[in-house]
Amino acid sequence: MSALTATGAVLPRASRVRLRPGLILAGLFVAAVVVAALVPQLLAPHDPLQIGAEGAFLPPGGSHLLGTDESGRDVLSRMVYGARPSLVMGLGATAIAVTGGAVLGLAAGLGSRLTESLIMRLIDVVLSIPELLLALVVITLAGAGSTNAMFAVAFAGIPSYARIVRAQTHIVRRSTFVEAATGLGIPRSTVVWRHVLPNAIRPVLVLSTIGVGSAISAGAALSFLGLGAEPPAAEWGDMLSNGLQYISNDWFLVAVPSVAITLTVLSITVLGRELRRRSEGRTT
Amino acid sequence: MTTRGATATLLAGHPTLVAIAKRIGVRLLAGVGVLWGAATLSFIALHVTAGDAALSTVAGQGANPTKEVLDQVRRDLGLDQPLYHQYLDYLGRLLHGDLGRSYQQRIAVSQAISEQLGQTVQLAVAAAAVAVLLAIAAAVLTARRRPWRSIASGVELTLSATPTFVIGIVLLIVFSFTLKVLPVSGNDGPRALILPTLTLALPIGAVLAQVLRGELEEVLEQPFILTARSRGMRDTVVRVRHALRHALVQIVTMSGFVVGGLLGGAVITETLFVRQGVGQLMLSAVTTKDIPMVLGLVVFAAFVYVVVNLLVDIAYTVIDPRLVTR
Numbered sequence: 126m127s128a129l130t131a132t133g134a135v136l137p138r139a140s141r142v143r144l145r146p147g148l149i150l151a152g153l154f155v156a157a158v159v160v161a162a163l164v165p166q167l168l169a170p171h172d173p174l175q176i177g178a179e180g181a182f183l184p185p186g187g188s189h190l191l192g193t194d195e196s197g198r199d200v201l202s203r204m205v206y207g208a209r210p211s212l213v214m215g216l217g218a219t220a221i222a223v224t225g226g227a228v229l230g231l232a233a234g235l236g237s238r239l240t241e242s243l244i245m246r247l248i249d250v251v252l253s254i255p256e257l258l259l260a261l262v263v264i265t266l267a268g269a270g271s272t273n274a275m276f277a278v279a280f281a282g283i284p285s286y287a288r289i290v291r292a293q294t295h296i297v298r299r300s301t302f303v304e305a306a307t308g309l310g311i312p313r314s315t316v317v318w319r320h321v322l323p324n325a326i327r328p329v330l331v332l333s334t335i336g337v338g339s340a341i342s343a344g345a346a347l348s349f350l351g352l353g354a355e356p357p358a359a360e361w362g363d364m365l366s367n368g369l370q371y372i373s374n375d376w377f378l379v380a381v382p383s384v385a386i387t388l389t390v391l392s393i394t395v396l397g398r399e400l401r402r403r404s405e406g407r408t409t
Numbered sequence: 410m411t412t413r414g415a416t417a418t419l420l421a422g423h424p425t426l427v428a429i430a431k432r433i434g435v436r437l438l439a440g441v442g443v444l445w446g447a448a449t450l451s452f453i454a455l456h457v458t459a460g461d462a463a464l465s466t467v468a469g470q471g472a473n474p475t476k477e478v479l480d481q482v483r484r485d486l487g488l489d490q491p492l493y494h495q496y497l498d499y500l501g502r503l504l505h506g507d508l509g510r511s512y513q514q515r516i517a518v519s520q521a522i523s524e525q526l527g528q529t530v531q532l533a534v535a536a537a538a539v540a541v542l543l544a545i546a547a548a549v550l551t552a553r554r555r556p557w558r559s560i561a562s563g564v565e566l567t568l569s570a571t572p573t574f575v576i577g578i579v580l581l582i583v584f585s586f587t588l589k590v591l592p593v594s595g596n597d598g599p600r601a602l603i604l605p606t607l608t609l610a611l612p613i614g615a616v617l618a619q620v621l622r623g624e625l626e627e628v629l630e631q632p633f634i635l636t637a638r639s640r641g642m643r644d645t646v647v648r649v650r651h652a653l654r655h656a657l658v659q660i661v662t663m664s665g666f667v668v669g670g671l672l673g674g675a676v677i678t679e680t681l682f683v684r685q686g687v688g689q690l691m692l693s694a695v696t697t698k699d700i701p702m703v704l705g706l707v708v709f710a711a712f713v714y715v716v717v718n719l720l721v722d723i724a725y726t727v728i729d730p731r732l733v734t735r
Contacts, residue, residue: 249439250446252665253711257673261695265703266458269696342572346677349574350692365574369681373593376582383575391570 148399151392158389161208171199173206173359182375194364194378195371204385206359211389214275214344214353215337221279222340223333226286227326233287234294234325235317245291248284256281260343264352271344271360274353278343282336286329293325300324331404334397338390345386361386429726436722440715445500447711451704452499455509456492458700508705513697518705521690529686532678533671535606540614540667541660547614548621548656549648553629562622568615573674577608577681594683605682613670617660624656631655658729664721668714 161168170188176196183193191200233244251259263277297303298321306316347353348362356363361382368378483489487498502509508518551561568576584591584604592601628634629652637647675688687706694702 246442246446250443250450250711253443253447253714254707255669255673255710255714257676258691258707258710261676261691262454262703262707265695265698265700266454338570342570345572346574349572350676350680350695352695365578369578372578372581373586376586379578380582383578387567387571387575390572391567394566394570 147395151395154388154392155396158208158212158392161205162212163209165202165206165209169199169202169205171202173198173202174357175199182371185377191381192375192377194368200378200381203359203364204361204381207361207364207382207385208389210271210354210358210360211341211344211386214271214278215341215393217275218278218282218340218344219333219336221276222282222336223286223326223329225279225283226288226329227290227322229283229287230290231294231317231322231325233291235298235321241291244287248287251284256343257346260347261352264347269352271348271354271358274344274347277347278340281343282340286333286336289329289332290325293328294321297321297324328404331397331401334400335394336397338393338397341393342386342390432726433723436719440719443715444708444711447708448500448503449496451708452496454704455499455700456495503708508708509701511694511699511702511705513694513699513702518702521702522687522706522709525685525687525690528684529675529679529688532602532605532609532684532686533675535602536609536613536671536674537667539606539610540617543610543614544617544621544660545653545657547618548625549645549653552622552625552648552652558622562619565615565618568611569619571612573608573612573677574681576611577604577678580604580607581681601682601684605678605684608681609671609674609678612674613667616666616670617663620663621656621660624659625652628652628655658725661721661725661728665714665718668717672710672713 157168165173170190176198179189180193180197182195183189183197185192189199189201191204194200194203229244229248233241236244254262259281260274260277263280264273267273267276303316303320306320307313344353345362345365348360349366351366354360354363356367364382365379365386368375368382372379480489487495490498506519508522510517511521514521547561547565551557581593581604585593591604594601625648629648634647634651637651638644642650672688675686676691677688678684679686679688680692687709691703691706693699694706
């Protein structure tokens, strides 16, 4: 084998090695979060809601690895049980936002010029309002609570997804394979469903992995503001705003959910970026 | 010379000036359109919830309102007028800076905003300045410099993925509770402004730094950089004097992101540090379901967004005339 192909083979491998540790850690952490969300009883040593007999504000160690909170509940167990609402928020809000964005984007990309400009101007208007404020408007009109918070976060995310889908639809509808399908006499709805939609939505799906992370962060922000999950539930944002009252003596109560949220969002972002990089065909 | 001749000469002499004016005019119209849209959406939201409006207005007085009282309030609020009339009324009042009246506080929304605006502007301007300076420093110092570049971009990735309130909490734990050098909360004095400013600035600055470094690295590969170097200019001078100028033009396009980040982040930061301001006003309006206040604040936010983007666009057009002649 010539030296040229040898170096050609070595180079991408070298760059992959450089990326590996961070990627693996991110992957492992996301896997742990998924396990915690699916079967929390496997990882949690205690019931997250049970008020402990051993006392409140226990320091980390012993049977309570991360200590106990103001009601004597086990912090580690609450952290583990907090994975599910966060993941549901992230995945649910992103799924709704992508679906809404796809519908609006396709309608704009395939509809008449009037439809298109109406939708796009509407999106311009909504984009002029910061996402958190939009979510707050939805909560004002619909009320607080974790389901409404999920819809609020989703609603705020729709415009940016719609923009990308529309731009992509414009590219796809002019491509030769769509022309060929139309030329073959395949009905318009089939062409849209089988050819335009899958190709227009692919880049959005890649981007939406990063979106899951942002949605978790936004959902936690709403809980932190007291507008998401209701108190006794084990939820990271709520644990955080609750622990804030005791931050001067027991900063651990705040640090644990902070670390959980941050690592989850960071890991998902790292994986999402790698996915985007690969889909764009870049290796470094 | 006829007027037409004069105009023609002017056009021939200053094609860029005309193009600039045209571009700004188009942007101005688009901005007005966005604001009109925001006002219309806000009116629709107000109207859909208007069933509660009369009730909410009297509910605060504790009495169980009779139908007559409710009708009276509806008349006072103009809710008995035909819809298009209410809509035009609403737009007309907005043009005069009247954003409606708060259900809860019984004062004009615009008055409530102007009372709280100073604190938030102080915080937002400080945070924007810190974010931009940090981004410039990080990008100029680390662009295309191997080990530093990876470290800086790792830190930026972490900061941009960290929720605002977590950044604030970490700063609080370190500087207020462990080192005990900075106050936990409050509106008084520049020392109380340091932690909230950093909280708001760090995630925004991190994103700006990533974009700026990318631009800078592209510019540093341009031939004119090589020319400057070959004249014997030092690396740092080349970066600051030549490359940064070009890269900064790109960062200007991020103004929308910055404004959104500052306004959204203000709600979180002001809550965490128990500061007064527009963000607090928004949160308390949301929790008390003060719909006119919430919508008034949203229309105000859209106004700020449009004005900042317009100013940035004008500056951009003037700085970089290639945009209009291209």
